[in-house]
Every structure is written in C-alpha cells, then in structure tokens.
Amino acid sequence: MRYWNKFTRIIYYLLNARNYKYLDFKSAVLFSVRVTGKKYITVKRNSMVQRQGWLLAVKIDEHEPEIIIEENCAIGDFSHIVAVRSVHIEKSVLMANKVYIxxxxxxxxxxxxxxIDQPVVFKAKVRIGSGAWIGENVCIIGASIGKNSVIGxxxxxxxxxxxxxxxxxCPARVIKKFDQELNKWVSVK
Structure with missing residues (x-):
C-alpha cells in the first residue's frame, strides 16, 4: 500500500479501531484523512483512503448514517465522502483524486x-458497484454507479x-455500454 508502511498501519489501527463501526487491521486510513462519525464508518480489508481525504458520517435525523468501504478499494487523495443515510462502496472500486460522493x-x-443557515437534506442512498472506476474530480450526489462502470x-x-x-x-450521461453478446464495448447514440 502506497504511502503506508506496516508500522504506521499498526499504530493507526491501535489508536482508532475501537472508534470505528469496523476497521480491518489490513486496511489503511492515512493519518491526514479527516474522519468524522467513526462509529458509523466501516473500512474493510485491503482498502485504503489516501492523503487529505474526508470521511463524514453525520446524523441529521432519526436515521443512522453509514459509510461502508468494502474490500480492496482505493480512495484517492483529497476525496470527500459524506453520508447522512448511506454511502456504500462495494469491492475493488478504484477512485482517482478529488472525488466527492x-x-x-x-x-x-x-x-x-x-x-448556510438552511438544513442538509437527504437526496438518495449511494451505491458504487464492485469493480467501478471513478475518474478525477467526479461528483456523485444521491446517485448509484453500476458494477464495473466507468465515470470519466x-x-x-x-x-x-x-x-x-x-x-x-455534466450531467453525466452514458456514452458506452458493454454488449454481452458481442463481448465488447459499444457506443450509445
């Protein structure tokens, strides 16, 4: 795991694991990541949240928020993930830098x-499907991304x-789909 040696990962885990809903020993949340609402956040095995990111799970009503980052995910530098209900990042998702979800x-x-004086309101649960790739500077607001999809x-x-x-x-629209019968990516008109 880039920027992260075994000793640093152990120290972070020992200092923080009990405060998270779940933090796997083999995950990596860099010390420079701002984490608010750890008790609502799960980071599973071999996932990494890189430099200067922000994970924010905040309770605004009777619903418990949750951020779930499943196995083998890479969350790029300066990324910002916010949940008042649910943001679920499935297995093996790759995110570039400066992604907002x-x-x-x-x-x-x-x-x-x-x-600034008006309330935060829930829009919709977010799910990023397994194997997805989210490009640099992408904003995902109250929407879900399918399995193995790419967002430019x-x-x-x-x-x-x-x-x-x-x-x-902006707004994002589908330009290609994978055709299972042809076994290739085809343009969408």
Whole structure:
C-alpha cells in the first residue's frame, strides 16, 4: 500500500479501531484523512483512503448514517465522502483524486435565508458497484454507479448509472455500454 508502511498501519489501527463501526487491521486510513462519525464508518480489508481525504458520517435525523468501504478499494487523495443515510462502496472500486460522493444536499429553497443557515437534506442512498472506476474530480450526489462502470474525469453524476457503462459529462450521461453478446464495448447514440 502506497504511502503506508506496516508500522504506521499498526499504530493507526491501535489508536482508532475501537472508534470505528469496523476497521480491518489490513486496511489503511492515512493519518491526514479527516474522519468524522467513526462509529458509523466501516473500512474493510485491503482498502485504503489516501492523503487529505474526508470521511463524514453525520446524523441529521432519526436515521443512522453509514459509510461502508468494502474490500480492496482505493480512495484517492483529497476525496470527500459524506453520508447522512448511506454511502456504500462495494469491492475493488478504484477512485482517482478529488472525488466527492454524497447522499445529501444543502437545502436552498428558502430564499429569505442564506444557504448556510438552511438544513442538509437527504437526496438518495449511494451505491458504487464492485469493480467501478471513478475518474478525477467526479461528483456523485444521491446517485448509484453500476458494477464495473466507468465515470470519466470531471463528471457530475446525479442520476443512477447502470452496470457495465461508461458515463461522462455534466450531467453525466452514458456514452458506452458493454454488449454481452458481442463481448465488447459499444457506443450509445
């Protein structure tokens, strides 16, 4: 695991594991990662959250929030994951740097108040399917990404992307799908 030696991983684990919902001994959350709401966060075996990231699980109502990062995931530098209900990152997901994932938005409907004074509202649960690849600077807000799908750099995802698709843009739209019969990626018109 890049930037992470065995001794540092052991120290982090010993200092923090009891505060997490679950932190696997063979996972790595770098010391520079800001973690808020550890008791709602699970990081499983061989997953790594790299430099300067932020994991934030915050309770805003009667629902318990959860962030689950399954096995063999790589979360890039400066990535920010926020859950008020559920963000679930399945096995073997690769995320580039500066990815933002959230299941919520700031309310803005009351124009008599600044947005900062309005409540955070739940949008939808987020699931990143196993084997997905999320490009640099991607924002995923209240949407799920299918298994083995690819989200191109700088995309903004606000609607679900199916399994085995490539999506790009703002808002993100599917440009290719994997055709099981042809056994190749085909363009979507």
């Amino acid at each position: 959230s299941d919520n938005l700031h309310s803005y409907e009351d124009i008599s108040r600044p947005v 750099a700088n995309s903004v995802v606000t609607a679900d992307i199916p399994d085995y698709c490539i999506a790009v843009g």
